């Protein structure tokens with residue numbers, strides 16, 4: 139029999155999951171951690187249900203961005219790539235990531251595969267030499283179409299794209315436009331969730347241009363040399379996307395045969411176009427079948443903005459893990475993002491979830507169940523009769539299993555966690571309704587009490603199995619407390635069969651799984667960190683002197699209508715100006731009027747909520763909000779700051 143994916147049923151199924159390979163121009167933040175953790179949960183789940191699984195992550199190391207970052211840091215691109223790639227690699231064990239392979243685009247086998255595919259596509263006549271001029275965004279590492287440029291800027295990176303015209307090699311992407319539209323239409327979940335399929339189809343409503351796939355070495359040397367022209371290197375996306383087949387030993391590897399037909403890519407929405415448009419057409423031209431699914435999630439924002447080095451609002455995954463524990467961190471990320479939509483990171487929301495879902499619901503359930511079972515069953519898993527097993531509780535476990543299974547099919551992992559928590563709460567209710575502490579007062583209730591304890595332990599076992607892909611350390615801790623020796627051998631089938639608890643196994647009380655956090659007393663909010671100082675480019679004095687900093691006296695201040703953070707300030711810097719500043723949560727207008735502050739006077743004017751701002755004040759983040767830079771002695775209005 140053949141299932142919906144064309145696999146022979148009863149054969150072990152295969153599952154291939156990839157994350158983007160991350161640029162090595164900056165250290166990892168929670169956005170990277172999120173994608174990698176989601177991939178890990180999927181890989182763990184598929185291994186648990188018996189699928190032959192392969193999970194790849196890695197780093198993307200060529201291109202302008204890296205060359206530029208290395209130059210600023212005063213080291214070679216290879217040294218730079220080695221350093222940051224090592225940070226991404228080290229993050230994997232810290233986050234309990236079970237990747238089977240870590241790929242780097244500077245690996246010799248990858249370079250060979252890229253050259254092989256380029257030659258193949260070139261020989262097939264789909265690469266030609268030509269000339270092109272267009273607006274290039276170095277953040278996206280690609281030319282932008284006119285429609286993508288808003289107010290002369292790339293909306294994703296807030297930078298002006300640069301006009302570049304040069305002779306280059308082009309991939310005939312346009313030739314595959316109709317094929318791709320048909321493929322996406324015929325396979326409605328090829329790109330999912332649906333909003334991103336629609337976005338890809340919207341790109342494809344415009345004529346697709348051919349893709350420039352080279353850079354002359356005279357401009358950029360840090361890349362893979364084209365096999366058919368020594369003077370050019372490959373364009374970074376053509377290089378990077380191929381990692382997904384290099385990792386499987388394309389073209390002849392067994393892994394390629396097994397895993398490519400079931401390839402699942404996981405990305406955020408920022409790189410939809412290269413994955414949804416470039417990559418399938420490249421595969422088609424190279425004679426390789428398309429991947430099975432492109433799974434696209436939204437952004438983790440911080441303070442309502444996309445995390446970026448320049449905004450200094452980067453949240454570092456290891457800081458959170460060190461402060462609150464790995465499983466709490468994994469749980470929060472997976473529970474608080476609806477796959478496909480953006481989510482705002484806030485430490486407060488994190489602590490709330492930790493206290494309510496983890497400390498209260500799960501932690502309390504485990505600790506009181508084990509304590510009571512030890513007390514009422516002499517420290518061992520009891521033996522009970524089939525008729526005493528609680529049907530309703532078992533059915534609730536089966537319902538959770540079914541919901542978890544269906545959530546994994548469509549990537550709605552937060553729904554899987556909601557289903558598991560429904561079951562946790564039903565189990566908590568079972569305790570409250572049965573009042574074992576009352577029954578325990580009368581020895582005549584011994585049999586009833588023993589049955590309740592068994593049913594509770596069976597529920598804990600089911601909860602741990604369901605949780606294990608998400609929170610592997612917690613699952614293992616609970617299973618050990620209920621006397622399961624080999625937690626790694628459990629699977630969903632073990633929940634369906636309800637007779638698997640081994641009578642006589644020792645019960646042990648562990649430490650509290652999730653101690654409550656008293657946010658006010660105990661918790662210092664994490665510092666949002668700017669990138670490590672050694673990665674910051676040094677500038678010379680001339681560069682600094684181009685910024686015109688002035689002493690400004692605030693003459694008037696008022697809220698900007700409908701904006702929730704902005705104040706409109708009238709200032710004197712030797713002339714009168716209006717500036718708009720995001721400080722209304724931290725200062726009242728009255729507090730500001732008369733104050734002398736520091737302003738960047740030569741910033742290009744910009745409109746904020748309809749008000750034109752002619753400069754920017756300086757402020758710094760503190761644990762309680764913003765503090766505006768002011769003076770501790772006399773300062774002359776309009777004077778230059780040196």
Ligand code: ME8
Pocket residue numbers: 157158159160161162168169170172173198378379380381404405406407408409436437438439444445
């Ligand atoms: O684009 N929220 O690398 P990259 C959620 N090298 N996820 C985020 C995120 C955020 N705020 N920020 C980053 C590249 N990510 C290329 C990829 S693949 C052949 C080449 C995650 O370092 C998310 O997975 O910019 C996003 O797609 C990826 O990091 C971009 O990583």
